Amino acid sequence: MTIQFHKETFRGEYSFHNSERAIKRFPFPFDKDSYMYAVNMEQHRGGPADSVYEKRFDVDEHYVSEMEDRALVLADDPLRCQSLPHMTLAGWDLLELIMVSKSEDYPELFELHRDGDQWRWVNKPLGIDDTFTFMDETTLPYGPMEYITRQTQGDFCVLDQRDDNLWMDAGTVTTQADWSLDFDIGMNFFEWHAPVPLAHEKGIFVRALKFLLNIQQGAPARRLNWTMTVNPLLDTSPENYHKWGIQKTTLTPENIGSKQHLRVELQTFFRLPRSNALVFPIRCYLCSFDDLMTVPKWGRRLHRVIRDLPVELATYKGFIDNRPMMLDYLSKFDDGQPTSLGIWPDLETEPPLKVVRSS
Amino acid sequence: MSKFEFPPSIKSRPVWGTLEPRAGKHHLMIADAAGAEAILGIATPELMAGTHIIYIPRGADHADALRAQNPAQFYEGPTYAASVSRIRRVLQDASMGLQVYLTGTEGLMGQAMHEAMQAGIPHTAIQTEHRGSVARRMQCVHCKGITEDVETDPFVCSHCGLNLFVRDHYSRRLAAYQGVCIDAEDPGNVPEPKGIYE
Amino acid sequence: MSGAEKIAVRVTEVAPLNELVTRFRFEPVSGGLLPTFSGGAHTVVEMRDGDITRLNPYSLMSDPFDRSAYTISVRRDDEGRGGSKFMHTNVSVGDEMVISNPVNLFSLDLRATKHLMIAGGIGITPFLAQIKQLDRAHGNWELHYACRSEALGSYVDYLTTTHPNDVNIYYDDQSQAIDLDTLLDGQPLGTHIYVCGPKGMIDWVRAKAAEIGWPREAVHYEEFLAPQPGKPFEVKLAVSNKVIQVGEQESLLEAIERAGVDAPYLCRGGACGQCETDVVQAEGEIIHRDHWLEDSEKAGDAKIMPCVSRFEGKVLVLDR
Numbered sequence: 001m002t003i004q005f006h007k008e009t010f011r012g013e014y015s016f017h018n019s020e021r022a023i024k025r026f027p028f029p030f031d032k033d034s035y036m037y038a039v040n041m042e043q044h045r046g047g048p049a050d051s052v053y054e055k056r057f058d059v060d061e062h063y064v065s066e067m068e069d070r071a072l073v074l075a076d077d078p079l080r081c082q083s084l085p086h087m088t089l090a091g092w093d094l095l096e097l098i099m100v101s102k103s104e105d106y107p108e109l110f111e112l113h114r115d116g117d118q119w120r121w122v123n124k125p126l127g128i129d130d131t132f133t134f135m136d137e138t139t140l141p142y143g144p145m146e147y148i149t150r151q152t153q154g155d156f157c158v159l160d161q162r163d164d165n166l167w168m169d170a171g172t173v174t175t176q177a178d179w180s181l182d183f184d185i186g187m188n189f190f191e192w193h194a195p196v197p198l199a200h201e202k203g204i205f206v207r208a209l210k211f212l213l214n215i216q217q218g219a220p221a222r223r224l225n226w227t228m229t230v231n232p233l234l235d236t237s238p239e240n241y242h243k244w245g246i247q248k249t250t251l252t253p254e255n256i257g258s259k260q261h262l263r264v265e266l267q268t269f270f271r272l273p274r275s276n277a278l279v280f281p282i283r284c285y286l287c288s289f290d291d292l293m294t295v296p297k298w299g300r301r302l303h304r305v306i307r308d309l310p311v312e313l314a315t316y317k318g319f320i321d322n323r324p325m326m327l328d329y330l331s332k333f334d335d336g337q338p339t340s341l342g343i344w345p346d347l348e349t350e351p352p353l354k355v356v357r358s359s
Numbered sequence: 360m361s362k363f364e365f366p367p368s369i370k371s372r373p374v375w376g377t378l379e380p381r382a383g384k385h386h387l388m389i390a391d392a393a394g395a396e397a398i399l400g401i402a403t404p405e406l407m408a409g410t411h412i413i414y415i416p417r418g419a420d421h422a423d424a425l426r427a428q429n430p431a432q433f434y435e436g437p438t439y440a441a442s443v444s445r446i447r448r449v450l451q452d453a454s455m456g457l458q459v460y461l462t463g464t465e466g467l468m469g470q471a472m473h474e475a476m477q478a479g480i481p482h483t484a485i486q487t488e489h490r491g492s493v494a495r496r497m498q499c500v501h502c503k504g505i506t507e508d509v510e511t512d513p514f515v516c517s518h519c520g521l522n523l524f525v526r527d528h529y530s531r532r533l534a535a536y537q538g539v540c541i542d543a544e545d546p547g548n549v550p551e552p553k554g555i556y557e
Numbered sequence: 558m559s560g561a562e563k564i565a566v567r568v569t570e571v572a573p574l575n576e577l578v579t580r581f582r583f584e585p586v587s588g589g590l591l592p593t594f595s596g597g598a599h600t601v602v603e604m605r606d607g608d609i610t611r612l613n614p615y616s617l618m619s620d621p622f623d624r625s626a627y628t629i630s631v632r633r634d635d636e637g638r639g640g641s642k643f644m645h646t647n648v649s650v651g652d653e654m655v656i657s658n659p660v661n662l663f664s665l666d667l668r669a670t671k672h673l674m675i676a677g678g679i680g681i682t683p684f685l686a687q688i689k690q691l692d693r694a695h696g697n698w699e700l701h702y703a704c705r706s707e708a709l710g711s712y713v714d715y716l717t718t719t720h721p722n723d724v725n726i727y728y729d730d731q732s733q734a735i736d737l738d739t740l741l742d743g744q745p746l747g748t749h750i751y752v753c754g755p756k757g758m759i760d761w762v763r764a765k766a767a768e769i770g771w772p773r774e775a776v777h778y779e780e781f782l783a784p785q786p787g788k789p790f791e792v793k794l795a796v797s798n799k800v801i802q803v804g805e806q807e808s809l810l811e812a813i814e815r816a817g818v819d820a821p822y823l824c825r826g827g828a829c830g831q832c833e834t835d836v837v838q839a840e841g842e843i844i845h846r847d848h849w850l851e852d853s854e855k856a857g858d859a860k861i862m863p864c865v866s867r868f869e870g871k872v873l874v875l876d877r
Contacts, residue, residue: 079503086667089694135693162666163481163774180500186532187371194371195528214823214831217592217658218562238500238539242521245543274621274690276595276664321544383770384742455744456770479670479747484772 002108005064005125011072016232018291022061026287027052028295028343029224029264033304035313037199039208044222044268048344052266053222056101057152058283059109064125066153066175066234073174073235074150079182080237081146083158083170090158090170091145092135093272094279098148123151145170154266154283157181159189161276166212168192169277175234175284177227177263178241178318197312215278217271224343225265225282228319228326232261232286251322256329257290260322262302289329297340297350299333306330363493366556372527375468375489383458386410387449388430389471391439393491394463395421401460402428411449413442415467419491439467446471450478462488466496466507469534482531493556498535499523505535511552513541522549560601560612560822561657564591568652569626578679578711579645580618580630586653590624594659596687597751597779600627601657601825604643609807610814613640614781614826616682616753617659620689627656630711632679637783638806660823663753663779665690670747672698675735675762677754678705681712683779684753688720701735703727703754737765752778781826782846784808787867793874794818795837809863813877820863820877827865834861834875841870 008015018026047053052060073080083091099121103112111122117134128151132139140147149156149172158170165188173181184192189209190200199205215221229236230248251259266283293299306314307327314320335354340346365375378397386409388398395414399421411432416422422435436442450457459475461468468487475485494508504518512525516538523538530537542548570582585591594617604611615629631644648654663683665672672691674684681702691698700720704710706728716724727733741750750771752762759778766776786806793800794813803812810832813820823831827847836843836859845855847862854860861868861875 084668089667160667161664180537182503183498183500183528183530183533183537187530191371194369195526200370210830214829216561216660216823217594219658238537240501242501242540242543245540246546249544273593273659274595275667276598276661381770382768450746453746455741455746455748455775457746458770479668479745479775481772481774483774 003059003061003063006061008062008065010065010069010232010234014231014233016062016065016286018287019061023287023291023294024345024347025051026292027224027264027266027285028292028298028345029226030301030305031343032341033301033339034308035305037202037204039204039211040223041208041211041221042223044220052285055105056220057098057105057281058266059102059106059153063153067126067151069234070150070174077239080174081149081172082181082185083143083145084186087145087158087160087170087275087277088137088143090160090272090275090277090279091143093274093277094156094158095144095148096134097270097272097279098152126151146172154281157280157282159278159280161213161278164213165189166209166278174237176237176282177265178236178238180238183238195316197316198310212269212278215269215271217273220268220270222266222268225267227263227317229261229263229286230259230322232288234284234286248318248322251325253325253328256325257293258288260289260326261286262289262292293333295345295347296333296353297346299330299353300335300337301339303327303330303334363489365489368527371529373465373469373487373529373531375487378460378462378486378488380406381458381486383456384409385453385456386458386460387413387453388460388462389413389446389467390461391415391463391467391491392417392419394467394488395419395425397462397488397490398460399424399428404429407431413446415439415442439470443470443474446474450474453478459485461485463490464492464494465489466494466534469496469531472531473534476531495525495555496535497523497525497538498530498533499538501540505533506538510554512555513549513552514538525555561660563655563657566627566654566656568648568650568654571648571650574630574711575709577709578630578632580628581644581648582626582628583654583656584626591627592658593624594621594686595661595664596621596690597663597665597683598659598661598686599683599781599824600629600659602629602644603655604640606639606643606647611638611640611643611811612825613783614824616686618682618685621686622689622693630679630682634783638786640783662824662829663751663777665751666749666777668747669749670697671745671749672696673740673744673748673750674698674700675750675752675754675758676700676702677758678703678709679711680754680758684751685712687751698723700724701727701740703729703735703758706730737762741766741769741771748775750776752776753780756780779828780848781824781828782848782865783826784865785846787844788869790868790873792868793872794877795874796877803867808865809861809867813863818877822864825864827862832862832864834863834877835859836861836873837876838872838874839868839870840872841868843868843873
């Protein structure tokens with residue numbers, strides 16, 4: 001399927017929008033009508049046709065505009081992309097993984113031609129045609145990790161594995177859910193997750209780390225995570241929180257459907273061969289409440305999840321103040337009918353919305 | 360002098376220990392202010408014979424007591440900033456097996472730990488003991504400026520002037536806690552500052 | 558499916574090095590390229606010996622960046638359960654075998670300013686790959702390699718010819734021994750030790766390093782245990798509701814697999830922790846042989862590593 005790349009913005013007038021196709025393939029993160037932390041890992045080996053799970057690195061209609069947004073963020077603050085000195089080899093591993101995956105999965109968009117260490121990389125959507133020497137940093141305009149992550153949607157954390165732990169020693173982070181790479185770089189798995197409430201006590205991170213340490217070459221894994229964002233703002237960074245935080249107060253009952261976005265992270269994990277590091281891509285998908293409500297199952301379920309979410313989680317995810325307004329909106333899309341298990345929209349099998357008594 | 364009991368916190372907040380003499384040919388002890396008392400607590404003639412002490416008094420008067428322990432080398436610096444090039448020089452020449460002891464304020468321990476880690480010593484192998492002030496070294500996540508010796512929450516960033524609240528999230532690389540704008544969603548609504556542990 | 562991904566390979570070289578050690582070269586049956594790996598990685602080789610399937614881990618010793626072939630070196634162990642003997646006597650050029658994707662439990666700490674390698678006997682193999690990786694990155698390393706005799710010194714000639722200034726050889730039969738006190742004294746900050754060899758050597762290096770104040774994180778070691786034969790025993794698998802017999806020459810893990818029960822594993826040598834299994838009931842003695850469980854866990858008998866550990870007694874019920 002040919003992708004029509006949007007010309008859109010994730011700031012200013014926020015012209016970001018999802019096509020009907022993008023809404024149908026949106027990775028709705030709730031597989032049942034309630035939510036609590038879980039390790040919820042599964043193998044990342046494809047998925048239903050045209051779903052975000054199908055390819056190793058999903059490319060969608062927002063690709064070109066997301067890369068423009070990343071370039072703006074990095075021009076404004078180069079500290080969003082950092083690599084400690086011992087992580088350069090892992091950067092080359094990542095460059096190879098992405099170039100090989102994208103050229104195999106999207107041959108009409110990306111080409112990789114290898115002749116020994118002489119590589120030619122063609123990225124048609126971004127108009128790039130570069131020839132370089134693999135493992136020679138002087139032949140690329142940026143370090144290998146920065147070069148390839150300026151051309152790949154989603155944030156990238158590159159984790160060194162040592163002392164039975166994972167260490168956040170490199171990354172490109174411009175579409176984050178309010179955490180700072182510059183602050184967290186060098187931390188281990190438990191430290192960078194320290195601010196997350198409830199999950200430590202439930203032993204989630206101990207189990208998750210054990211799983212991740214054992215991810216092997218050729219056997220990547222994935223999970224979904226989520227939060228809420230007012231306006232389709234990709235760069236919800238702590239660095240700029242004093243600028244964007246105020247936007248959370250602009251919600252009204254009239255504009256909430258178009259302004260409030262469910263923000264979903266498709267997190268994947270790949271073992272990198274030469275460095276034995278682990279790369280942790282965090283791909284961000286945004287969808288407005290109005291668009292989500294076009295899928296009756298998602299309308300019912302989102303209302304129930306948000307209504308029943310523990311206060312700690314709503315606070316940590318930053319929407320505790322707006323929750324009552326969200327529930328006023330969402331309750332109109334919950335007619336009390338049961339929902340099918342799993343995250344998929346099930347448009348053909350789930351019943352349409354019955355008229356809901358206005359509250 | 361009694362030691363301050365830090366309340367339980369999140370996993371990124373450093374947990375300071377209690378110094379004990381360890382096996383090793385060479386020992387580097389870095390302290391400020393009341394940290395001298397922790398060194399005096401473990402000093403023995405054998406240990407001191409292989410010890411280099413770097414001490415920043417910050418108004419305390421323990422320098423003579425430390426000197427009287429006859430360490431192999433003793434240096435008294437006016438500030439941490441003035442001492443850091445000496446610390447780096449000592450670490451440059453050191454070999455594996457060097458024992459590092461840090462004691463005093465969190466800012467001193469954090470910054471000296473960063474130097475020792477850069478030199479190749481894992482943080483878990485570095486001994487620490489908190490003594491004295493509980494003021495924090497804070498990084499403003501917005502402008503990246505460091506404000507030293509922060510005693511209240513919230514506080515004003517000494518670089519950009521934003522009102523910041525004091526988090527327990529701590530970076531060993533920066534040797535600082537994170538400060539985040541407290542009134543971003545309600546500009547001007549800044550609570551009255553109080554002590555960090557009040 | 559448990560374990561790492563599988564690769565079908567053809568044996569393209571069988572090269573005896575001395576009376577105990579033989580080198581094997583594997584190339585992909587598909588004719589394509591093998592995955593790159595990192596120095597210190599191993600592969601698990603499947604050996605189909607009649608009804609018995611053995612899976613033994615061997616360190617990859619070839620250049621990690623050479624994707625045309627992998628090589629391993631196998632030391633014949635006449636007292637073991639026959640895996641190494643099978644490789645020596647039953648495997649020849651042209652045979653097709655199945656190996657696993659590379660798994661690294663002994664990787665270099667790339668932050669190290671210097672890599673100090675200590676090898677004993679066949680423990681030299683992971684270092685051969687690590688040295689190639691470090692050479693490519695202009696890394697700072699030094700090797701100290703102890704072997705029984707000149708005749709049994711696998712790859713000594715190669716190492717001393719290619720790296721005369723960085724390789725130090727010690728022959729037991731010439732009463733040469735690594736002077737560990739001197740070696741570990743005065744190493745610059747940021748040096749990491751890597752030791753691979755017999756258990757006694759690993760324990761010796763770790764104890765000495767601890768004694769003179771080296772941080773635990775700067776001392777890396779790898780010792781694969783081969784599962785040892787033992788008395789047959791019976792096990793009940795609670796989840797799959799099966800009772801299985803573990804033979805004298807097979808491991809508990811192999812017996813679980815033979816019964817058609819999928820059990821996780823990676824190293825099959827008591828090191829990685831992947832096959833850790835909860836013990837539901839044990840009346841008798843669990844013979845713990847792994848490096849994974851803490852001593853307190855071993856004493857509690859609530860967990861077992863079925864890849865190397867066994868049982869003697871009346872009843873053993875596992876949560877599998």
